[in-house]
Amino acid sequence: MSNNILVINCGSSSLKFSLVNSQTGNQPITGLAERLGDSDAILTIKENGQKQVIDIANGSHSQALDALLKQLDEKQQLSTIKAVGHRVVHGGENFTSSIIIDDKVLSAIESCNHLAPLHNPANLIGIKECQKLLNTVPHVAVFDTAFHQTMPKSAYLYPIPYELYEQHGVRRYGFHGTSHRYVSAALAETLNKPLEELNLVSAHLGNGCSATAILKGKSVDTTMGLTPLEGLVMGTRSGDVDPSLHHFLCTQADMTIDEVNNLLNKKSGLLGLSGISNDMRTLDEASQKGDQRATLAINVFCYRLAKQIAALSVSLGRLDGLIFTGGIGENAASIREKVLNQLSVLGFQVDSTHNASAGKDQQGLITSSGSTPAYVVSTDEEWMIAKDTDALVA
Missing domain, CATH: 3.30.420.40 (ATPase, nucleotide binding domain)
Structure with missing residues (x-):
């Protein structure tokens, strides 16, 4: 079975993607859909050092994904996708690790929208549109904040009235967790420790x-x-x-x-x-x-x-x-x-x-x-x- 994972990072007016071999890290196809919703919206696909730019004027996230999947199909890569991994910026205290997405998970991500109003709603758009267009493979959410959920209270609490944490979730969450987790593990492997x-x-x-x-x-x-x-x-x-x-x-x-x-x-x-x-x-x-x-x-x-x-x-x-x-x-x-x-x-x-x-x-x-x-x-x-x-x- 193929080890190819389609990785999606969805912004408010952009959609970054990579086709990644989960075993080797090889990324044969990467790209970006940008300026979505505008008349100059484009989809850029990079493959083997070559760049292809596709006009998707006024295109939405759904249209950008549709155009991407058509290109992957033409390149005979669509059928190799084993699953889709979605970057999600904020998981709040709901998520301490990555998780397969179902309706309950979607609701929990949405409940964190107020913590990352510029990011989580866009991440949800990417997930929902991908689920529609790629409905035969599983989808996974990977959170920027999850790695930091091991911080002790002495590190994550602000010295403000405690009820603000209890009622509104006001605390330190941290970000870039996926990167910090990757490089620390990579260094340990390099050092053979x-x-x-x-x-x-x-x-x-x-x-x-x-x-x-x-x-x-x-x-x-x-x-x-x-x-x-x-x-x-x-x-x-x-x-x-x-x-x-x-x-x-x-x-x-x-x-x-x-x-x-x-x-x-x-x-x-x-x-x-x-x-x-x-x-x-x-x-x-x-x-x-x-x-x-x-x-x-x-x-x-x-x-x-x-x-x-x-x-x-x-x-x-x-x-x-x-x-x-x-x-x-x-x-x-x-x-x-x-x-x-x-x-x-x-x-x-x-x-x-x-x-x-x-x-x-x-x-x-x-x-x-x-x-x-x-x-x-x-x-x-x-x-x-x-x-x-x-x-x-x-």
């Missing part, structure tokens, strides 16, 4: 950023909170700010609460500090040319990341390694070096040569002999989703 014997901090750094303390394979603390806004400096998100900033901006800058929320989510972070871009590559180039605000944005990003890594290590007792992953974590050697240089208190000493090659030929290791080890590990959330899906439907 049981994951249950390792205490790690994983830093997922992209446009969205989070770091997680992983004690013997389980998340015990993380930087994101009730929403993905808490924690590290990100591409356009502020990360941690004084909670009174909202009130201050509403009263002093005559902003509405929605405007403040938009500011902190979409106009802050690297973009807000630099005034140039949310892309670290652009900022690095500008900094090298002497742009002081680009340099400032990078310095704030690295300092706050180093500070959070040090804080997370408190929950581990012993730090066996630090993982860098995500677009920035895997590719920005200068960022890794700047962060590690600020973590000498934890015994880190960067090896500039190994770091420049992202630890190639060194099992990802980018630190010197005798140093607390730091590694670069490429994340693969799609493969993790495919693995979970395959295991559940086996």
Whole structure:
């Protein structure tokens, strides 16, 4: 029987997909439907290095999926799909692991919509449309939050009236769980050590950023909170700010609460500090040319990341390694070096040569002999989703 899993990541106006072999991680077909609902909506399919763009003007999620499935049929891949794995951003306290989707599961996901109003409703659209068009195979939900459900109350509760947690679910949930789970397991396999014997901090750094303390394979603390806004400096998100900033901006800058929320989510972070871009590559180039605000944005990003890594290590007792992953974590050697240089208190000493090659030929290791080890590990959330899906439907 085929091991191919169709992985779906549905956004409010987009649909990302991958056909993944759950055993090897090979992804023969990937792509994206974007600008859904608009006149310039398109479906892009990548196969064997070739890109195919299909016009789906004003197309909905359903029409994008229909167009995708027709292409998979023409490529003789539709019949190879064993199951569909869906990325779901928020599972609240309802889900501690991935699960086969039925009506009860759909209702439970919907009950978390208020916790992720920009993401969960879109995830549900993808699930329901896929179920209609691919109704002969099982569907599985894989949650960004599930990995962090092992955090103790001392890590996930806010110091606010307890009844707000009881009545409204106000607590820290954490995100990027699929990525943190994948890279920690991948590193353990690379080192040929049981994951249950390792205490790690994983830093997922992209446009969205989070770091997680992983004690013997389980998340015990993380930087994101009730929403993905808490924690590290990100591409356009502020990360941690004084909670009174909202009130201050509403009263002093005559902003509405929605405007403040938009500011902190979409106009802050690297973009807000630099005034140039949310892309670290652009900022690095500008900094090298002497742009002081680009340099400032990078310095704030690295300092706050180093500070959070040090804080997370408190929950581990012993730090066996630090993982860098995500677009920035895997590719920005200068960022890794700047962060590690600020973590000498934890015994880190960067090896500039190994770091420049992202630890190639060194099992990802980018630190010197005798140093607390730091590694670069490429994340693969799609493969993790495919693995979970395959295991559940086996």
